[in-house]
Amino acid sequence: MKRRVLCIFVLILWGLVFCTMLSVRIEQLMIPEVVLTQADESELSPHIALDSLFFDDTGMHLYRPREGTGWETGTRIYEEEINNYSVGENQLDLKFFGSYVRYASKPLRSGDEISIKSDLENRDDTWLAVFPEGIPQLPGALTPTAEAENALLFNVTDTPQPFMADRAKSTILPVTELANENAGxxxxLSDVKSFLSQLPLLAALLSLSLFVLILWIYSFILSRRAKENRAKLIFHGVLGILALLAVPLILLHIALPSSLLPQYRITDVAYYMREFGELFSALNILAKSSRESTELLQYAGKMQAMTLVIVGFGIFLGVIFILIERLVRNKSVKKEKQ
Incomplete structure (x- = not known):
């Protein structure tokens, strides 16, 4: 009985350490990336660009960065009181000078910890714009390279990174249309490809966990005769420790793009189904006229297949490991009888 309790305790301990390392990495990945803007102090009255406003179901918001205190350490954002700014014709008139959030990699809420991006890297990219209610009249700042029903593709050169949807909208749409429900x-597509490239690493984590679970189940059975199977149990324990040491190495290489992550929970399945459903539906339509869409769909298929193979390999490895151990044991028993 004590041996079984110890075996269960070992699994719980392994799981706790695994979940702790995973949660730390998730917390890092979920921090929104933002770009700041600052009111020009040489002007008589402070003002910033109109696209610094953020819109959601509750209305419009303006955010300012501030260093957190107490438990809320790090740089955080706080909503500016609505009576401290007013919407002008082509600008946002302010009461106070200072720094404000202009763009963010995903929706924000007051109190969120943020990562400020100041030294931005530029690269060529392809943007996909999806307008569920139909493509609006565009000012022509960028010419789409492909068009189909309610989706457009834009090839952009030397665009700042990381990608932020609001910045892309400000480039394509008139500022006055950003709050429109059909802003799209x-x-x-670079972020989408980057996200897909991380799937094998996520699969490796799952595969590793499944291998350890299979190993633990077998060890639990062996623990009934702990004295006879002491060497095997010790070996299984060493394998479990090695597997745990591999976890942070995998986590360090996982870098999911912030623009494709949900606002609150990284495990928000409904969000992924909605976003990627819309995204891949548009890509499938555009594939007839766009090489980029076709290539990305093919890449997605490869990553999906690789993910399934890696997960299956973890299960296969665990089962094969047990079968080999049992085969070796049976051979040794036969030799002893002879």
Whole structure:
């Protein structure tokens, strides 16, 4: 009985350490990336660009960065009181000078910890714009390279990174249309490809966990005769420790793009189904006239297949490991009888 309790305790301990390392990495990945803007102090009255406003179901918001205190350490954003700014014709008139959030990699809420991006890297990219209610009249700042029903593709050169949907919208749409319900959803195909490239690493984590679970189940059975199977149990324990040491190495290489992550929970399945459903539906339509769409769909298929193979390999490895151990044991028993 004590041996079984110890075996269960070992699994719980392994799981706790695994979940702790995973939660730390998730917390890092979920921090929104933002770009700041600052009111020009040489002007008589402070003002910033109109696209610094953020819109959601509750209305419009303006955010300012501030260093957190107490438990809320790090740089955080706080909503500016609505009586401290007013919407002008082509600008946002302010009461106070200072720094304000202009763009963000995903929706914000007051109190969120943020990562400020100041030294931005530029690269070529392809943007996908999806307008569920139909493509609006565009000012012509950028010419789409492909068009189909309610989706457009734009090839952009030397665009700042990381990708931020609001910045892309400001480039394509008139500022006055940003709050419109048909402002659409904007995606970076580079970010989508980057997200897909991380699937094998996520699969490796799952595969590793399944291997350890299978190993633990077998160890639990062996623990009934702990004295006879002491060497095997110790070996299984060493394998479990090695597997745990591999976890942070995998986590360090996982870098999911912030623009494709949900606002609150990284495990928000409904969000992924909605966003990627819309995204891949548009790509399938555009594939007839766009090489980029076709290539990305093919890449997605490869990553999906690789993910399934890696997960299956973890299960296969665990089962094969047990079968080999049992085969070796049976051979040794036969030799002893002879």
């Amino acid at each position: 959803s904007f995606y970076s």
